[in-house]
Amino acid sequence: MNKTVNINLANTLFHIDDDAYNKLRRYLESIKRSFSGTPGSDEIIADIEARIAELFLEKMENERQVITQKQVDEVINVMGQPEDYMVDEDIFEDEPKKTYTPPTAKAKKLYRDIDQKYIGGVCAGLEHYLGFDALWIRLIFILLAVFTGFGLVAYILLWILVPEAATTSQKLDMRGEPINISNIERKVKEGFDDVADKVKNVDYEKVGNKVKSSSKTFFDAIGDIIMFLFKVFGKFIGILLIIIGAASLIALFIALFSVGLLNSVHFPGVDFYEIVNTTGAPVWVVSLLIFFAFAIPFFFVLYLGLKILVNNLKSIGNIAKFSLLGLWMISIGVLFALGVRQAAEFANVGSIHEKDEMLMENPSDTLVIKMRPTGFEHNREDVHFGRMTFGYDENDNRVLISDDIHIITKKSDDDYVRINVRKDSHGSTSVVARERAKEINYGYALEGNTIALDKHLNTAISNKARDQEVTITLYIPEGKMVKFEESTRGHIGSGIDNDKDYYRSGLVSYIWLMGEDGELKCQNCPEEPEETEEEEEGGKIIINEDGVDINLKDNQDSFEMKINEDGIKVKASDKNNN
Incomplete structure (x- = not known):
């Protein structure tokens, strides 16, 4: 059993076992000895410790994980040993210089180069990342800003979103150079050399006046303001995402356990599922799939909001992320497959016909057509799939019912009333x-003399809702009188030819005669209103199912139409009038 030690490395707390701690301690002490007396040694050592802390964090799966000797060896292998480098190379100018081959160059990261900046360091950072000279990048931004305005927007967004290369490790990352002892030392010494050159040539009085007047440039101040506003807006977005994600997850959990799994709530959606489902998948399975399909995206919305608000929020780990992603993709895939199978249930239509001959006691009487109650009018539920719902028969058995009944008429080939x-x-x-x-x-x-038709069809629940409907065709002999009672309103089908061009419910309550051509002739319909003198003079507008017909007299070539609260007024103009 190994003893563990808590250490603070670059302001980060780590748990490390005793053997690994002793090896790391000796390694850091040897680095301090190597850089003793070197200009900037404190900064070099601080950057080295920060890089070691970054490598440890990359290897840890959670904050409680203990650093072992194996992980320390891996970090030392990346950083290199102090003896691999020449710290004071100028002392031994006559000796052949030792060389150290660093690891292969790593991928560059995008940072703002604040050392070479003009405004925000965006273009200087893109120079390192893309490999183009910063001058050309600045010209592109200027041209886009002048001609499209996009260049200014893009620059501000990059200024806000791209971090600046402040530390030595970040500057090496920006250039794609390995972050090891050699490169950290070189960058720090380069910085000191630049400072020394500037100190030799500086005008102390001017520098003093500049420091007194302003410690920041105008663009730095603008950048701070933009960053502050962006942070405020980001916090607001984070709070909004947390509220949306948390509320949605709570609602989905309640729906899953109360409706989907326990079925403790009588929810209409469950009945709807029972009506349409033919996949064989239980309601709890579909509920679970729907839960994963919606809950996982909302979980990541919640997590994103927390990441925006909490700077040091620990990652849930790649294993958890990819597991949730896989579960979400499986749920979506299964739901899609069930949907395709469900849609296939409506791919084909099947019909059967039942024909009968209606023998009337007195053939000369007017044939009356009406709908008769079926008992389902008051024994039904409110769950609907189209015109289909649940009902209860005389034995209190639950069945599917529908009022999707259509009546059409045609001329009979003989003297008998027939029904199909x-x-x-x-x-x-x-x-x-x-x-x-x-x-x-x-x-x-x-x-x-009355044909009474059921107002509802019904079928067993096991047949499911598949757009079941009934179409009744009445074959009526020529010269036979027909009357549609009020109860048939809403059930008369389209396409019944009649001399008044009435559409569906317009046929109700009038007496009709079956004509020789199969067209119904109205016997008691109101006459068309006679044209008034004003209409005779000014023409007329006919609006029907065929469209709008503007009828002008022979001596008229234009008209004026006014529509207001008083109605519609049409006034025609003669050809001879201006």
Whole structure:
């Protein structure tokens, strides 16, 4: 059993076992000895410790993980040993210089180069990242800003979003150079050399006046203001994302456990699922899939909001991220497959026909057509799929009912009234659809001179809702009088030819005669209103199912139409009038 030690490395707390701690301590002490007396040694050592802390954090899966000797060896291998480098090379100018081959150059990271900046260091940072001279990049931004305005927006966004290369490690990252002892030492010494050169040539009085007047440039101040506003806006977005994510997850959890799994709440959606489902998937399975499909994205919305608000929020780890992503993709894929299978249930239509001859006691009487109640009017539920819902028969058995009943008329070829009942349903194949259509229950009866048609069809729940409907075709002899009672309103089908061009419900309550050409002739419809003198003079506008017809007289070539609160006024102009 190894003893563990808590250490603070670059302001970060680590748990490290005793053997690894002793090796790391000796390594850092040897580095301090190597750089003893070197200009900038404190900064070099601080940057080295910061880089070691970064490498440890990359290797840790959680904050409680203990650093072992193996991980210390891996970090030392990346950073290199102090003896691999020549610290004071100028002392031994006659000796051959030792060389050290650093690891292969790493991928560059985008930072703002504040050492070479004109405004925010964006273009200087892009020079390192893209490999183009900063002058050309600045020209591109200027041209885009002048001609499109996009250059200014892009520059400000990059200024806000791209971090500046402040530390030695970040500057090496910006150039794609390995962050090891050699490169850290070189960068720090370069910085000291630059400072020394500037000190030799500086005008102390001017520098003093400049420091007194302003410690920041104008663009630095603008940048600070923009960054402050962006942070405030970012915090607001973070709070909003947390509220949306948390509220959605709570709602989904409640729906999953109360409706999907426990079915403790009578929710209409469950009944709807029972009506339409033919996949065989239980409601709890579909509920679980829907939960994962929506809850996982909302979880990441919540996590993103927390990341915006909490700077030091620990990552959930790549394993958790990819596991959730895989679970989400599986849920979406299964739901898509179930949806395709469900859609296939409506791909084909099957029909069956039931024909009958209606023998009236007195053939000369007017044939009356009405809808009769089926008992489902008051024994039904409010869950609907199209025109289909649940109902209860006389034995209190739950069935599917629908009022999707259509009545059309045609001329009979003989002197008898005939009826054809066509039952339609959908299915994955024509055979399945026809079998489902056979299961539709529908009744009618001849009562004296009245044909009473059921107001509802019904079928067993096991047949599911597949757009079941009934179309009733009445074949009526020529010269036979027909009347549609008020109860048929909403059930009369389209396409019944009549001399008044009435559409569907317009046929109700009038007496109609079946003509020789199969067209119904109205016997008691109101006459068309006579044209008034003003209409005769000014022409007329006819609006019907064929569209709008503007009828002008022969001596008229234009008209004026006014529409206001008083109605519509049409005034025609003669050809001879201006």
